[in-house]
Amino acid sequence: LWCFSQVKGAVDDDVAEADIISTVEFNHSGELLATGDKGGRVVIFQQEQENKIQSHSRGEYNVYSTFQSHEPEFDYLKSLEIEEKINKIRWLPQKNAAQFLLSTNDKTIKLWKISERDKRPEGYNLKEEDGRYRDPTTVTTLRVPVFRPMDLMVEASPRRIFANAHTYHINSISINSDYETYLSADDLRINLWHLEITDRSFNIVDIKPANMEELTEVITAAEFHPNSCNTFVYSSSKGTIRLCDMRASALCDRHSKLFEEPEDPSNRSFFSEIISSISDVKFSHSGRYMMTRDYLSVKIWDLNMENRPVETYQVHEYLRSKLCSLYENDCIFDKFECCWNGSDSVVMTGSYNNFFRMFDRNTKRDITLEASRENNKPRTVLKPRKVCASGKRKKDEISVDSLDFNKKILHTAWHPKENIIAVATTNNLYIFQDKVN
């Protein structure tokens, strides 16, 4: 049972393009929740310490820090614009008091340090409190400066800028389990970086054909295995996933495993390839499975079995009879993401009309919920939704033709340990929690 907890963002319907949320990510402890938007800004929320009195709900998320991560740029050599939209944010595991995250737009990845300052030195001998220098001749006694508490200040500073390594648009970044390296993937290439080194990057996958007219597929997502630092996967626009082992060779153009579900050729249509394009790939926390999202379904793959997924969940099969109009309004190219819960027992993904779906892998039950301000009293239990594909529409059901295709939930995130989820509509961030007690 899921309850409304919080909603962030403006209420008005007139959405400025810069406010469109483009990525959502919890950090490793779940205490911090980061969002990126089309305007290049990052907003980080922090969970309140649990209130012992109000034990029926977990801490709320409040703004912790916000900063401009990327600015729009103009490549003068090629006369092209580089959008400031944040495509992905990935957190580093915490090593010291500061927090670190990687954020990327189409071309440049940045490592940000977010640190707290809650005390400042006071009582200098040669400086006034406002920083002006004192005349040394007026100093009659000496004192020892001390640290005094101050209002908490959270500062974000860019520590590394990884630029100029991608000709095409970066779609993924993924931090290796060695916590020293990470990969960045664009449409045709994947590069390996060391977090400390910005002037060099190692290309590990290159699928650019010698003749661009022979181009048949592009890379859509890539991720490192959560435990094996030598293993990563990348998905393609043709619905395949390749697993690569960096121990096998320096260039991983040849895959170690190829995951592909065979297609019945008599079922093929103009849309087949487009809807099979994988928009997201995510390893399970255990590392044994991976999940892929294509336009209509979510598939779970066992890494030991390449010839078909072990589980397939239909997200919105009723859209199959709407593919023509979805192609015309470009919705068929929407890139939905997906995520696992902390124990890998439930998976979640978004849909249209501000609906999102969860699939319980054990009970095989699924649920459709809506992110809407209509039920925004805290601890209101969300009512399951149902879409009526055709025929008689029951009460409380929504017909396919009434779905709002401009209200899409592309980005969702699940707290790594608790049943708290963050769901991004176009410009609002919703936080839901499961019903405690």
Add this chain to the structure above:
Amino acid sequence: IPVSPPPSLLRLPSRAPYTPQSRSRHVPETRRREPCGGDRRGEAGEDTQEKEGILPERAEEAKLKAKYPSLGQKPGGSDFLMKRLQKGQKYFDSGDYNMAKAKMKNKQLPSAGPDKNLVTGDHIPTPQDLPQRKSSLVTSKLAG
């Protein structure tokens, strides 16, 4: 599975060093004419029972082909891939623009059609075609 010849596509401009002479960025798009997909149905044969899940997809495809008969044989293939690779690219070359203006003298330069992302033929991007770029000095509303 029949393999259809890849259609010619919008060429990606070559990354030649910038010299005033080499202004070959705007190559007109060439599409090879192909027969509309009649042979695929022949392959399926009369004895294939249309499965419940496939019928809507084929019906949708027929609808699309009826609206846009020039859609290529190759389904969702290289055309849309190239468009994806070029996502967001808008070329504005002030040299090109000023030279074209001089050539046209007082006439108006052809402006972009409804799809401003596709630059083809004689069209040279003009300042009006480029979207306004505002940098976000405003704080995100999520933090408000």
